[in-house]
Amino acid sequence: MKKTRILLSFIIVIGLITLVESCDSKREPGKVYMPDMAYSRAYEAYAPNNLAKENINYNPAPVEGTIRRGDLFPYNLPDDSTGYRLSAQVKDPLPPLDSVQMKEAGRLFNINCAICHGPNLNAQGPLATGGKIPAVANLTLAVYVKMPVGTMFHSITYGKNNMGSYASQLTREQRWMVIQYVKSRQAELSAGTESATGDSTTTTK
Ligand code: HEC
Secondary structure (H helix, E strand, O other): OHHHHHHHHHHHHHHHHHHHHHOOOOOOOOOOOOHHHHOOOOOOOOOOOHHHHHOOOOOOOOOOOOOOOOOOOOOOOOOOHHHHHHHHHOOOOOOOOOHHHHHHHHHHHHHHOHHHHOOOOOOOOHHHHOOOOOOOOOOOOHHHHOOOHHHHHHHHHHOEOOEOOOOOOOOHHHHHHHHHHHHHHHHHHHHHHHHHHOOHHHHOO
16 A cells, blocks of 8 residues: 555656656747657758758758759859850750640749740730749840750840849759750741731831
8 A cells, every 4th residue: 555655656656757848938849859749851942951950850852963864964054144145155955845745844834934924925024014023034135046945045044134043943954944945936936927917027126
């Protein structure tokens, strides 16, 4: 009987200590023994990654100095005026897209680019017409129709003035696919203007 009483009071004391200790502060969760449960793996795309020290975040980026199997080689021209000038010589590493791939490229364009450039490339996307992003390039103008694909890749990779970089949203392959889509739409659209106005070069600025 005595033994049970001692055991009982021991359990009560331990219980009380645990209660008091665990209610110490609402902001202090205490010891985390299952970090996956305490911290979400999801995090905001552009937010600083403070959880890295917990070593629980999945990072899809390849180890430094390596590339993914089947990935295109990294783009090495620097993000400066020399890099921009030299980019004109960079060639598209992809073969011409087939109709299925072109459809996918169009889908990527409509998701990532049409919000500014518009589905018809003429800078009529809602962010451009709504005035949220000024000076959106009208990609149907002659200067962009003539623009080398490498220059386009450079600007899409690093961003240019009011346009951000798409390097984290689109893989290198996807960026080249989108450029093939833009080029094919440009050809389509300028063929349309030529037949309508007779001479597209005099009407475009
Ligand atoms: C937030 C709005 C916005 C989005 C989204 C956007 N762009 Fe742009 N883009 C611009 C603006 C603004 C410019 C003009 C930059 C300048 O020359 O000042 C531009 C310029 C360009 C140019 C010309 C670059 C050069 O070197 O002059 C190309 C090509 C282009 N965009 C393609 C794309 C593609 C492809 C996408 C999707 C992956 C895209 N843009 C998404 C706003 C946008």
